[in-house]
Amino acid sequence: MPPRMIDVARRANVALSTVSYAINGQRAVSEETRGRIRQAMEELGYQPNVLARGLASKHTNILALLFPTPERGLGVTEMEFVAGAADAAREHGYHLVLSPSELRNVRDLEQLTGQGLIDGALVMEVRIDDDRVQLLEQAGIPFSMIGRTSDPGRISYADIDFEQTTRDAVRHLVELGHRCIGFLNHSPSAYSVGYGPTVRASEGFRRAAAAAGVVYVERLCGDNASAGQAAFHELRAAQPDITALIVMNERAIVGVMDALDEIGWRVPDDLSIVAIVSSTRVTEMMRPKLTTWEPPSAELGRLGIQMLLDQIDGDGGEPTPTQELLPCRLAVGASSAPPPAR
């Protein structure tokens, strides 16, 4: 059996409670006593029992990461969120439990919160309207979000700045001389369930394009090649003068390439393509390598945990929520150029 606190106490000739105070500093302990205790702990290889501590103290040092499995599947970006969050949690001495739950299945969530296991939760894949948010609020569980609802109120979140990202992408193309720009978004169903990136990028794109005074056109598109292929033909049918395309749908891109082949267009000579909110790990594999605005996924994960801990450790008094929008980073590729002189 592993050593317990009482073993440490005996070896250091102090009371059990003194050891506890020495460890978590709830009361003063003399330097000398503390030294003896520390030594005893080391000699015994003592480690506090997380469960007992949690039971007695009402906080467990365990956080939950709520990640639903989206229709489009989990990609590199999601993995980076998770890894970033896990790292940050560990650095702060917290454990992270993975809670894969269907979005709709509020039961799972209730179960999680009711068990007294977790101190707080980080919610991934947040929708514009998200049941989980309400549930967590009324369960009184501290939480923060990666992404945000339409009205985040006083809830902390870290999200991608879609407004700026779309603006950047549009400006980039406009500066190259493009006057008719298309946007390939995620699927109609993602839009209709209120998936944040889909909705916000759509809005951002339209605003940016309108502000730039260019002709623009958007298509929602399933996350697969054949949908991408069809969508590009539709875009071109709607705007035959299209010379540039912004894509926020990694898996559709290759379909666009197929469509281009069909009509004998080349990138970037006949059409410029830029990817937004995509991992360069993926867009680097395209030929030509795509100009990409890459989301700061790991940072978002870290930040989410950070915010959550501010809320938990921030002693009691209503903390001011942190709400941050992070820009995507530009990785220059070879897929964008001035428009053709048609």
Added chain:
Amino acid sequence: MPPRMIDVARRANVALSTVSYAINGQRAVSEETRGRIRQAMEELGYQPNVLARGLASKHTNILALLFPTPERGLGVTEMEFVAGAADAAREHGYHLVLSPSELRNVRDLEQLTGQGLIDGALVMEVRIDDDRVQLLEQAGIPFSMIGRTSDPGRISYADIDFEQTTRDAVRHLVELGHRCIGFLNHSPSAYSVGYGPTVRASEGFRRAAAAAGVVYVERLCGDNASAGQAAFHELRAAQPDITALIVMNERAIVGVMDALDEIGWRVPDDLSIVAIVSSTRVTEMMRPKLTTWEPPSAELGRLGIQMLLDQIDGDGGEPTPTQELLPCRLAVGASSAPPPAR
């Protein structure tokens, strides 16, 4: 405050211990009593406190997923492992804590096991010689592996069948008529630290190629485009007659394509390429779409958890370890064809 077991007991007019027995069936409880208890639980919305239960019973229903961050970064495949494992754990009523640890840092692991938090661990990214395995063994923590050491002994594992996968890939190419086949593996450092896939695929490839009686050549190659590019030129320098390439290095592939451009070769006309142990999510984006042997990642994750639970729930008596090698699934693409008549 959430209801406690004593609240349920009072409402059902029984002793606290009877409720406990009704819940986990350690002793017989009459049908009638059980009914009253169940009703009381529902009316109160009772959920057992995981910590208290764990403290008293010595098992927590929490598993750890040990995932180091490999040099090459985390990809789609890894995400699928994780998601599969998380799903399986939840289905069995277990929680999964993510434990991101440096491989070398055995401290982190000791800390995890010493805290009494986890019932067992699933070890990812296992090396041919892996310190963590020893440590877990002597800590007496049940565990299973995704991947395997050189001598897994009686430890349960689920791994990809590299022998068969390389054999399949070689046979596929040989049947098309190829007589000189190259293999692009992961990095030299992956090989030298004993990263299982790198070592085993290397061995498997050589054996399969030799058995098929073809000329073969292999290169270890960093996980990035420029390394891939250089590596292909080296392969061709070593074997100018090369007509086919097996690649187990997603990120190097695009470099190979670049190299082919330089010498004016096309796929599959001048060179057939097949990817092994790669996600089709990635190789589908290549043009042409690559013929791919895709690892059953989610299944591996699920299986790993399954094995772990067999070991934990399998009451006491030394269970026979489960050791399974899963084949990769073939996804046909357009990147392989008969060799050119040069």
Added chain:
DNA sequence: GCTCCCAGTCGAAGCGCTTCGACTGTGGCA
């Protein structure tokens, strides 16, 4: 010189559960 305060320590009462030993009443069996 006396009080007061406080740093430093101790003992004990929980936290919400599991599990052990003990108790009761019923039915089977000789």
Added chain:
DNA sequence: TGCCACAGTCGAAGCGCTTCGACTGGGAGC
């Protein structure tokens, strides 16, 4: 008819910690 076995239930003792109230002695303040 008597005895035993056993299903069904209860009370109490932990599990390993945190935290509260209480106690001690010495220094500061007057």
